[in-house]
Amino acid sequence: MFNNLTIVGVGLISGSFALLAKEKGFAKHVIGVSRTKASEQKALDLGIIDEALPLEEAVKKADLIYVAIPVDATIPVMKQIMDIVTDRQVVADAGSTKFALCRALEDHPMRNRFVATHPMWGTEYSGPEAAVRDAFAGRACVICEKEKSDPAAVKAMENIYRELGMHIVYMDPEPHDVHAAYVSHISHITSFALANTVLEKEREEDAIFELAGGGFESTVRLAKSSPAMWAPIFMQNRENVLDVLNEHISQLRKFKACLEKENMDYLYELMENANKIRRIIK
Amino acid sequence: MFNNLTIVGVGLISGSFALLAKEKGFAKHVIGVSRTKASEQKALDLGIIDEALPLEEAVKKADLIYVAIPVDATIPVMKQIMDIVTDRQVVADAGSTKFALCRALEDHPMRNRFVATHPMWGTEYSGPEAAVRDAFAGRACVICEKEKSDPAAVKAMENIYRELGMHIVYMDPEPHDVHAAYVSHISHITSFALANTVLEKEREEDAIFELAGGGFESTVRLAKSSPAMWAPIFMQNRENVLDVLNEHISQLRKFKACLEKENMDYLYELMENANKIRRIIK
Numbered sequence: 135m136f137n138n139l140t141i142v143g144v145g146l147i148s149g150s151f152a153l154l155a156k157e158k159g160f161a162k163h164v165i166g167v168s169r170t171k172a173s174e175q176k177a178l179d180l181g182i183i184d185e186a187l188p189l190e191e192a193v194k195k196a197d198l199i200y201v202a203i204p205v206d207a208t209i210p211v212m213k214q215i216m217d218i219v220t221d222r223q224v225v226a227d228a229g230s231t232k233f234a235l236c237r238a239l240e241d242h243p244m245r246n247r248f249v250a251t252h253p254m255w256g257t258e259y260s261g262p263e264a265a266v267r268d269a270f271a272g273r274a275c276v277i278c279e280k281e282k283s284d285p286a287a288v289k290a291m292e293n294i295y296r297e298l299g300m301h302i303v304y305m306d307p308e309p310h311d312v313h314a315a316y317v318s319h320i321s322h323i324t325s326f327a328l329a330n331t332v333l334e335k336e337r338e339e340d341a342i343f344e345l346a347g348g349g350f351e352s353t354v355r356l357a358k359s360s361p362a363m364w365a366p367i368f369m370q371n372r373e374n375v376l377d378v379l380n381e382h383i384s385q386l387r388k389f390k391a392c393l394e395k396e397n398m399d400y401l402y403e404l405m406e407n408a409n410k411i412r413r414i415i416k
Numbered sequence: 417m418f419n420n421l422t423i424v425g426v427g428l429i430s431g432s433f434a435l436l437a438k439e440k441g442f443a444k445h446v447i448g449v450s451r452t453k454a455s456e457q458k459a460l461d462l463g464i465i466d467e468a469l470p471l472e473e474a475v476k477k478a479d480l481i482y483v484a485i486p487v488d489a490t491i492p493v494m495k496q497i498m499d500i501v502t503d504r505q506v507v508a509d510a511g512s513t514k515f516a517l518c519r520a521l522e523d524h525p526m527r528n529r530f531v532a533t534h535p536m537w538g539t540e541y542s543g544p545e546a547a548v549r550d551a552f553a554g555r556a557c558v559i560c561e562k563e564k565s566d567p568a569a570v571k572a573m574e575n576i577y578r579e580l581g582m583h584i585v586y587m588d589p590e591p592h593d594v595h596a597a598y599v600s601h602i603s604h605i606t607s608f609a610l611a612n613t614v615l616e617k618e619r620e621e622d623a624i625f626e627l628a629g630g631g632f633e634s635t636v637r638l639a640k641s642s643p644a645m646w647a648p649i650f651m652q653n654r655e656n657v658l659d660v661l662n663e664h665i666s667q668l669r670k671f672k673a674c675l676e677k678e679n680m681d682y683l684y685e686l687m688e689n690a691n692k693i694r695r696i697i698k
Contacts, residue, residue, distance in 0.1 A: 405643035
């Protein structure tokens with residue numbers, strides 16, 4: 135139980151977290167920190183936050199500080215926070231990359247107040263109006279470098295995430311970023327690229343609109359995601375993302391070769407191999 | 417209203433069509449034609465068909481013959497059907513490609529008994545057990561070469577599809593195949609290739625299983641689709657699919673170049689352009 139929860143960023147993740155933390159009794163009072171007055175006001179109007187304050191005041195007043203902003207902004211903002219945080223406070227982030235942040239904070243004297251978390255949940259929408267009460271449930275939450283955080287702080291965060299229906303997975307920041315490239319970042323890149331493909335080639339937009347079925351929607355919906363959130367993720371995790379992207383392009387080239395050479399056997403083989411994903415995604 | 421409906425193929429599309437046609441009162445008795453005894457039996461057990469017969473008998477007994485089998489098998493099977501069909505019968509197919517079939521049947525003396533349809537609905541599952549009663553609704557159904565079909569036959573098919581919640585779009589076979597490549601076939605290829613990418617690179621399958629969120633599932637779910645159904649579609653529509661696939665690979669290479677050169681501005685530009693898909697996919 136935290137009396138005061140401060141969310142830094144008032145968007146999809148932090149907003150959903152705040153709504154649920156209050157509903158489930160983990161926080162009494164929610165303070166929001168935002169770069170823009172418009173988001174602050176929207177978060178107030180939507181009942182996501184009770185009060186909006188500048189970063190320093192909001193941090194000082196908080197028991198738990200929960201940071202969910204673009205990952206390039208996270209590092210400098212987190213350093214500011216860690217410089218004023220005390221032994222009675224817990225700081226957590228929800229970023230989709232973990233290596234750069236953990237590295238940036240590893241020598242900070244207050245490192246043990248910080249819990250590096252990545253709840254593996256999201257939608258293609260952003261901003262306070264995207265916050266929902268059915269967030270997080272059924273997904274994994276990664277905690278990195280658990281051993282560098284105060285055990286009670288880790289336990290407090292785990293309790294909240296578990297109460298939101300998540301299961302906890304412990305992982306070092308480096309493997310986390312590798313896995314995140316495979317199971318999340320590449321999906322976003324293919325979706326953005328697929329949207330551009332269709333927009334580029336298909337000039338008769340009405341035809342797309344009229345004909346597009348569920349398959350198209352499902353592969354392209356992530357292309358609606360926020361560039362402000364996702365461009366820094368791709369860039370911060372660029373080596374892993376490039377590895378997966380190169381592999382993906384080479385897999386697509388195999389399909390291309392099958393079609394060019396009318397090689398039905400190999401096409402079948404590629405597709406039957408892909409079917410193995412049934413074992414993983416029910 | 418058809419007394420006897422014969423479905424050729426007893427799978428996702430034909431099975432859903434049969435269930436709904438009966439429920440909505442468009443057919444009294446459903447006859448199934450299948451290559452395998454196992455599928456026949458399953459379709460009987462599931463109440464999708466009332467009777468299983470060999471093709472010729474099933475066609476002769478039918479008022480409406482609805483063909484939904486892999487598109488490479490459709491052409492020879494459809495020729496067999498058209499050779500025995502009479503003026504009192506209607507034949508329709510549900511295939512995802514239209515050009516090759518319409519071309520194959522264009523000079524058939526009974527061409528006007530045939531209605532070329534493509535209900536733009538599906539799931540990643542196949543076989544009679546995949547048939548569902550909430551199929552088709554809210555999607556487009558393309559009818560090709562309407563003018564070559566008997567007007568009453570077209571009207572009968574339109575009535576059924578409309579009753580199932582679809583809206584009708586008229587299109588020539590050639591543009592149909594182009595559009596289908598953009599809004600359906602490429603989504604399946606990217607999904608198959610993405611599954612292979614992840615299966616190839618990510619050896620620790622438990623990590624995928626544990627971490628995969630909704631975004632991964634949504635971009636990769638089509639990789640569970642049947643190769644027997646989709647390989648012939650890609651091959652029959654290979655020129656259009658290759659066009660779109662080449663464009664898609666070049667769009668992915670743009671993302672790759674951004675990451676390699678750490679060009680954040682161009683990365684933003686690509687992603688903001690992709691966001692325009694919001695106009696099309698709500």
